[in-house]
Amino acid sequence: xxxxxxxxxxxxxxxxxxxxxxxxxxxxxxxxSHYGCWYVAHGDDITSDAGxxxxxxxxxxxxxxxxxxxxxxxxxxxxxxxxxxxxxxxFIRSLTDELQGRVDGVSDPTKVAAGAxxxxxxxxxxxxxxxxxxxxxxxTWAGTRLNKPGExxxxxxxxxxxxxxxKAPKPGQRVVYVDGGxxxxxxxxxxxxxxxxxxxNYQAYVVAGVHNDDVINHWKGLNYPIMNxxxxxxxxxxxxxxxAVVFGAPFSPSRAYLEAIPMGKIAAxxxxxxxxxxxxxxxxxxTKEMGIFRQIENHPYSHVNAAEIVGRIMKGRQAFxxxxxxxxxxxxxxxxxxxxxxxxxxxxxxxxxRRAAMDESTKSS
Numbered sequence: 001x002x003x004x005x006x007x008x009x010x011x012x013x014x015x016x017x018x019x020x021x022x023x024x025x026x027x028x029x030x031x032x033s034h035y036g037c038w039y040v041a042h043g044d045d046i047t048s049d050a051g052x053x054x055x056x057x058x059x060x061x062x063x064x065x066x067x068x069x070x071x072x073x074x075x076x077x078x079x080x081x082x083x084x085x086x087x088x089x090x091f092i093r094s095l096t097d098e099l100q101g102r103v104d105g106v107s108d109p110t111k112v113a114a115g116a117x118x119x120x121x122x123x124x125x126x127x128x129x130x131x132x133x134x135x136x137x138x139x140t141w142a143g144t145r146l147n148k149p150g151e152x153x154x155x156x157x158x159x160x161x162x163x164x165x166x167k168a169p170k171p172g173q174r175v176v177y178v179d180g181g182x183x184x185x186x187x188x189x190x191x192x193x194x195x196x197x198x199x200x201n202y203q204a205y206v207v208a209g210v211h212n213d214d215v216i217n218h219w220k221g222l223n224y225p226i227m228n229x230x231x232x233x234x235x236x237x238x239x240x241x242x243x244a245v246v247f248g249a250p251f252s253p254s255r256a257y258l259e260a261i262p263m264g265k266i267a268a269x270x271x272x273x274x275x276x277x278x279x280x281x282x283x284x285x286x287t288k289e290m291g292i293f294r295q296i297e298n299h300p301y302s303h304v305n306a307a308e309i310v311g312r313i314m315k316g317r318q319a320f321x322x323x324x325x326x327x328x329x330x331x332x333x334x335x336x337x338x339x340x341x342x343x344x345x346x347x348x349x350x351x352x353x354r355r356a357a358m359d360e361s362t363k364s365s
Contacts, residue, residue, distance in 0.1 A: 005187040005304060012190045014129050014240040026055045029062055043070035071121070074231060079184070082226050083313045089346075091213040092228045095247050096140055099163065118230060119163065125237040126164045126245075136237055137166035137244040139262065141209075155286075157260035158250070166244065168263065169205040175264040176200060178242075178271075179209035179249050181216045181306070183225040185235035188304035192272035193241035195296050199270070207263050208242045209249025219251070226306060252283035255290060270294045273302040 001009070003021060010019045024031060026049050027040055040059045044067050047055045059065045082090060092098055097105060099119050101112030128135030143158045169175050178196055182189050196206060210233050216225045225232060233247050244263055258266045269287040273296065287293040 001187070001304075001309070005301070008187040008190050008301065009185070012194070012239050012241060014135070014238055015131060025049060026053075026057075027059055029058055029064070032059065032064070039064050039066045041066045041068055043068060045070065073121075074227070079226055080313055082223065083310050084317055086223045088217070088223045090228050090231075091217070092230055093214070095212075095229050095233075096142065096161075098230070121234065122230075122237065123164050125234045126166055128167070129240070134164075134166045136164075136242060137162065137168065137263065138164035138233075138237070138247070139244065140247045141249055141257075143250065155254045155256040156250070157256040160246070160260065160262050162262070163247075169243075173264075174200060174204040174267045175207060175261075176204045176268045176270060177207045177209065177253065177258065177261070177266045178269070179211065179253060180272075181211050181220075181225055182208075182232045182236050183216065183227055183306035184309050185227075185232065185239075186304045186306065186309060187301040188308075189272075190239065190241070191299050191301040192270075192296055193239060195272075195299060196270045197241050199294070199296070200268075204267070205243045205263065206241060207244045207246065207261065207266075208236050209246045209253065210236055211251055212248050215251050220307075224306065226310065252281070252285075253287060255286040258287070258290075258292075266292060268292050268294045270296055272296045273298045274305075 007019050007021055010016055018035075020035060032040060040056060042056060042065070049055050054060070056065055093104075094102075097103060098111070099115045099122075101108055101115040103111065122138055126136040126138050127133065140161050140163055141158050142161075143156045176196065178193065180189065193206070193208070197204070200206075210229060213225055213229050217223070227235070229247060233245055236242060236245050246261075250257055253269060258269070269284065269292050271284060271293065282288070284293050
């Protein structure tokens with residue numbers, strides 16, 4: 001991402017106060033003192049400069065360095081790997097099952113601890129700007145009937161379940177709704193959310209619906225989304241421009257769904273500039289008939305979405321492959337295919353083992 005795009009991402013984080021561009025890679029005392037910073041915080045890993053020396057050696061020597069244990073999760077390297085290898089092993093079939101330690105609705109003791117950790121992470125990301133009190137509300141949604149991805153959802157109110165309590169709308173406060181995949185949570189999506197707030201004079205309560213992995217994959221194909229629903233939801237949760245998140249939101253927000261949203265009556269549904277819309281139906285037909293559909297027009301980051309970022313990575317890959325060919329070495333593309341096959345085989349074997357274990361457990365009981 002460009003510097004401007006990275007600044008937009010940092011500025012949108014609920015726990016940042018000021019973003020300073022052009023920061024030196026080796027952190028110097030005069031730099032942090034100039035901006036009134038007492039300490040420099042960093043994760044519990046080593047960052048070295050081109051000469052192999054610690055980038056934080058000066059602030060460490062001055063006793064102005066704080067270490068925080070890194071939260072386990074995905075890295076930029078992981079995301080680039082998913083793009084290049086084109087795998088789908090990161091997809092989550094059911095976030096509710098994952099959080100409750102279940103596989104296909106059946107309890108799996110091996111997944112209970114992981115589910116609890118995921119819920120704890122969601123709770124942490126939903127904290128307010130002080131990181132000490134509840135902030136955003138978090139809900140899950142499930143339809144009462146099972147639609148295959150790509151089918152137009154019926155007029156289904158579905159079932160909402162609150163998984164993390166937070167701040168509800170104030171009495172009389174306007175409640176507005178946005179939805180999307182929010183894959184790679186780019187500056188385009190951030191600017192859209194910011195402009196929704198601007199359109200409402202920063203007075204509205206913004207509810208963000210996040211679509212399931214299989215729904216996005218049906219419409220966008222390949223191995224989209226690059227981030228699964230848990231990862232995408234965390235990105236939305238940490239954003240200062242939202243007040244509540246609904247995991248598993250329907251692709252088409254029907255009248256029944258909107259009227260059932262627990263946060264209050266939806267006064268407007270906002271949609272941003274996008275190059276993608278289904279050709280078979282209009283997902284926002286109900287909102288238009290209700291007279292609450294609002295369009296956010298083009299902005300400087302309108303073009304920055306998941307496909308744009310993947311395109312940049314793929315261009316870099318082609319340049320790297322060309323360098324490898326000039327060296328007479330094996331093309332990265334061949335290795336990528338091999339790695340993808342290995343990952344898919346491992347995932348299939350893991351799923352088969354889990355299913356066999358669950359079948360055996362069912363027979364025993």
